Amino acid sequence: MNDDQAGDMQPDGRTMVRTQIAIDEASFFLAQGQDALELRSRIEDAVHAGGRFVSFVVVGNREVSVLFTPHSRVALSVETVPYDARDTGDADEPYGGFFDA
Numbered sequence: 001m002n003d004d005q006a007g008d009m010q011p012d013g014r015t016m017v018r019t020q021i022a023i024d025e026a027s028f029f030l031a032q033g034q035d036a037l038e039l040r041s042r043i044e045d046a047v048h049a050g051g052r053f054v055s056f057v058v059v060g061n062r063e064v065s066v067l068f069t070p071h072s073r074v075a076l077s078v079e080t081v082p083y084d085a086r087d088t089g090d091a092d093e094p095y096g097g098f099f100d101a
Helices: 003-007 036-048
Strands: 015-023 026-029 052-058 062-068 074-082
Touching (some): 036 052
8 A cells, every 4th residue: 555545544633434244154234325234125025035145345455245045143233434546435536446557
């Protein structure tokens, strides 16, 4: 990460709310703009249908698809974190991760 990228993470001491979703043994931080209540409803619908993939965008603006079944364990939690201007929720503009040069 260069100095310009690091500077985007805490300008002016601002904060934002970040939602974490834990699914069985995996956990993800949802990107900004992801509606946690709407996601919860889609997960419940998938479970009631006996199982289905549900997609959402995570921090880094990357789309993730998870198969939710009646046996899936899911927890949502919310915390306040330093503001990160890169976290737009736009899956067409990913950042961070294994594939960035």
